[in-house]
Amino acid sequence: MSEKIAVLGAGSWGSILANLLDENGNEVSLWSYNPDQVKELNEKHTNTHYIKDFTYSETLKAYSDLKQALAGATTVLFVVPTKAVRSVASEAKAVLEELHTKPQIIHASKGIEQGTYKRVSEILAEEIPADLRAAITVLSGPSHAEDVAKRDITLVTAASTDQDAAKHTQKLFMNRYFRVYTNSDVIGVEIAAALKNIIALGTGALNGLGYGDNAKAALMTRGLAEISRLGASFGANPQTFTGLAGVGDIIVTGTSQNSRNYRAGDELGKGQTLEEVIDTMGMVIEGVATTKAAYELSKQRGVEMPITEAIYQVLYEGKDIRKAISDLMMREGRSEF
Numbered sequence: 001m002s003e004k005i006a007v008l009g010a011g012s013w014g015s016i017l018a019n020l021l022d023e024n025g026n027e028v029s030l031w032s033y034n035p036d037q038v039k040e041l042n043e044k045h046t047n048t049h050y051i052k053d054f055t056y057s058e059t060l061k062a063y064s065d066l067k068q069a070l071a072g073a074t075t076v077l078f079v080v081p082t083k084a085v086r087s088v089a090s091e092a093k094a095v096l097e098e099l100h101t102k103p104q105i106i107h108a109s110k111g112i113e114q115g116t117y118k119r120v121s122e123i124l125a126e127e128i129p130a131d132l133r134a135a136i137t138v139l140s141g142p143s144h145a146e147d148v149a150k151r152d153i154t155l156v157t158a159a160s161t162d163q164d165a166a167k168h169t170q171k172l173f174m175n176r177y178f179r180v181y182t183n184s185d186v187i188g189v190e191i192a193a194a195l196k197n198i199i200a201l202g203t204g205a206l207n208g209l210g211y212g213d214n215a216k217a218a219l220m221t222r223g224l225a226e227i228s229r230l231g232a233s234f235g236a237n238p239q240t241f242t243g244l245a246g247v248g249d250i251i252v253t254g255t256s257q258n259s260r261n262y263r264a265g266d267e268l269g270k271g272q273t274l275e276e277v278i279d280t281m282g283m284v285i286e287g288v289a290t291t292k293a294a295y296e297l298s299k300q301r302g303v304e305m306p307i308t309e310a311i312y313q314v315l316y317e318g319k320d321i322r323k324a325i326s327d328l329m330m331r332e333g334r335s336e337f
Contacts, residue, residue: 002026006073012050012145014079022057030062031069038062054149067095075104081284082111089127096132106169108139110193111286112293119190135165140193141244142252151177157244158182159189188240191231196250197287199223200261203254208269220254226305233301261287
């Protein structure tokens with residue numbers, strides 16, 4: 001059944017998800033704060049800063065006015081950078097109050113808020129009270145926008161404490177190339193989604209330094225172990241970390257040039273400074289901020305996360321990257337599990 005859906009955030013992932021929802025027969029409004037980007041999407045049906053050589057559906061409508069985008073929407077999909085979620089949600093709250101609507105909320109953002117250490121669903125729940133919305137669902141998994149744009153086979157998970165909401169999200173997105181599973185472990189899915197970006201920075205750095213597949217596989221495996229430990233401290237289901245949001249997302253993000261976190265790590269490994277990498281990337285590198293939040297959170301909760309700590313020291317304390325790797329390797333031996 002067709003729905004009116006508002007997608008907030010017109011970066012690579014937001015715009016491609018909006019196009020997919022349009023392709024699935026929904027009426028989709030795509031919001032961006034950038035009027036020039038909105039004009040390009042509506043007139044040329046392209047989004048060249050984010051996705052090269054792709055033409056968007058002519059029935060997909062973009063708006064820079066949030067009220068216009070949200071008007072009549074029964075589902076709202078947030079796909080903005082984590083640092084912008086709270087401000088955009090606050091603006092959306094004011095509009096929803098005015099429109100007297102109570103939409104389903106979905107988000108496909110991956111990160112942890114600086115300072116508060118809140119997951120994205122927690123931020124949304126704080127900013128948009130329950131009387132202005134239905135349930136909140138998280139959409140996550142191994143899913144590069146570039147591959148979805150090519151209609152390559154992609155599998156993700158929809159996590160919500162409300163299984164009807166998770167199934168609703170599943171039905172909205174499912175098609176012949178995009179398969180969605182449901183999950184009830186919101187905590188595990190969001191922690192895995194956020195922290196895999198840290199590991200991708202690490203595997204990218206190993207690649208830039210010239211290390212081979214053994215080293216990258218080791219970093220991804222042990223990185224997943226420490227992500228699981230942090231998730232377990234919050235009550236996450238350990239199985240989640242062996243699924244699409246965990247292993248799946250670490251593989252795709254930690255091995256592909258389509259991953260901006262992997263590319264950023266690769267440039268760091270080749271000798272660029274963090275400032276140079278951020279300047280040249282031109283898009284948000286979620287893993288940089290998430291590293292700081294995860295490191296501070298691990299100290300607060302007493303969870304051992306040596307890889308996260310090493311990456312934090314490189315990014316924020318200026319530690320030499322080769323020294324960080326050496327220190328990790330020369331730690332005292334221990335049991336794997």
